[in-house]
Amino acid sequence: MLLRDGVFAPRGGTGWPGGQQSWLTSATTPVDGLTRAPWVVAAGVALVLLGLALLVVALRRRTRRVLALAGCSGAHLLPADVARRARAAAEDVDGVLDASASATRRTVVVEVTTTGGASGGGGGDVRARVASAVAGSLAALTAPPRVRVHAATGGPQRSGRTS
Incomplete structure (x- = not known):
């Protein structure tokens, strides 16, 4: 028109x-x-x-709330997803009874309860293995966050849980 x-x-x-x-x-x-x-x-x-x-x-520049995956254009994880992944990796380590994790874009804090027995190694060995397992599970991120592990000794391993 x-x-x-x-x-x-x-x-x-x-x-x-x-x-x-x-x-x-x-x-x-x-x-x-x-x-x-x-x-x-x-x-x-x-x-x-x-x-x-x-x-x-x-x-204006906005704050980043997500962590980008390497090699995947546009694929991101929220910090809550990173914490779930870290918790799952920590629970798979021998000598860990229970694990919880919290994450920000820069740091993942994992708290584990260990058996404290021979496989636990007094907590130090388990702490290193948990840190290694969590760091390995987060290696797919372009900028993996720093991993901190806090270990506490618990009672004997619960029944129903296999290592």
Whole structure:
């Protein structure tokens, strides 16, 4: 329609096929002759400022809340997913009775309860094995977080759980 109006507008109202009038003329006739009101200027300035503020918010650098996977374009993990993965890796280590984990983008803290027996090695050996297992499970991240392991000695291994 705009193309048609652009072609026929230079000829004036008589140049329209069938004597039709342009829809642009119909749309602009009611506002022709209006004068500028002070509230319109104020509203226009307010809208321009709002638009600039929204533009700044849209273009500013945002905080990163996820951890990117290496080699996968657009694949990310939330810190809660990283904590679940770390907990699962820690629970698979021999000598670990129970494990819990919390994660941020930079650090994973794993708390394990060990058997404290021969396979537990007094906690130090289990702590190193847990740290190694968790670090291995998070190696697929582009920037793996630092792993901290806290170990506590528990009672004998619960029945129903196999190592």
